Amino acid sequence: MQKGSPLQINNVAFIGTGIMGERIAGHLMDAGYKLTVHNRTREKAEGLVARGARWADSPAEAAADADVVFTMVGYPTDVEDVYLATDGLIRAAKRGAWLIDLTTSSPQLARDIHDAAEVEDKHAFDCPVTGGEQGAIDGTLTLIIGAAEKDVAPVMPLLECFSSKRFFFDQPGGGQTAKLCNQVSLASCMVGYADALALAEQSGIDAEKVLEVMASGTGGSGASRTLAPKSLAGDYKPGFLAEHLRKDIALALQRSEDLDITLPGAETAFTLFDMLCQIGGSRMGTQALTLLYQEEGTCAAAGLDWSLLEQGDEGDDHECCCGHDHGDGEHECCGGHGHHHGEGHECHCHDGEGAE
Incomplete structure (x- = not known):
């Protein structure tokens, strides 16, 4: 995963500025990184925009010129759409970019995203966080990383901006x-x-x-x-x-x-x-x-x-915890993910996770 030459990081994108995401993105701005943000509800990103972040109308637009892209959305289905859709980050990000998912999501999905990114000469790893909202405010979160420490060395300065502890589980999906x-x-x-x-x-x-x-x-x-x-x-x-x-x-x-x-x-x-x-x-x-x-x-x-x-x-219909109304028949609940939703699928994207 690690590239041989040092990474020059100029532009950072952050997708999902909810309860946690907004705080983390703010720490990146405090450290001097030029930030582009996207959120399903623009209102939740206005504070960052007021501080100087650039707004993007889509995840693809946010990632287009970014050296590093962070995501913090709600559900595995949201992660899947952001990364693996036709206009998702795997295709939209530039070659050599780092894609870091802070969402708590499916280990298998994390492995799939990692593998897809490597094929495109991009680098993705799972990095869910814990430490609570206060940890996000203070910049003292604990990061749980699905990669080896040596492999993510190029982006460690960014991770250190909002964390005090980092644990490395050496394999894609290990963090999740x-x-x-x-x-x-x-x-x-x-x-x-x-x-x-x-x-x-x-x-x-x-x-x-x-x-x-x-x-x-x-x-x-x-x-x-x-x-x-x-x-x-x-x-x-x-x-x-x-x-x-x-x-x-x-x-x-x-x-x-x-x-x-x-x-x-x-x-x-x-x-x-x-x-x-x-x-x-x-x-x-x-x-x-x-x-x-x-x-x-x-x-x-x-x-x-x-x-x-x-x-x-x-009622016969129900909404499972993945946020999708499946109606009658069998379904796969939020623990799973399928890369082909089929026609008529409506994704219920969320604005990012809360503190954990």
């Missing part, structure tokens, strides 16, 4: 697999603290003090430390969208099926987050999981509607 491991643990930790808070509250003891106990012993986690206080305060503003964690768990569960192993914790977490999304919480922060334990009136005040779950059970 490691990120899914992280998400499986995160999801189970969130269910754990939601259970604990429900038990404390229903028992009539001080839930905040229970969190202090957990933090002082072995029962605490990063999730209980950073997200549980928001749950108690009724703050469900998204740092990381519930629908995106549901997507991540689904990807992990599909991989577990491929390996013929069972992940009971992940299965439980998926059921709960899927329920939250179905009743109107898909665009809430993941900490809204605790609303599932509350009285119906509390849920309604937060914007949730339990009748939507009943309607979903009654």
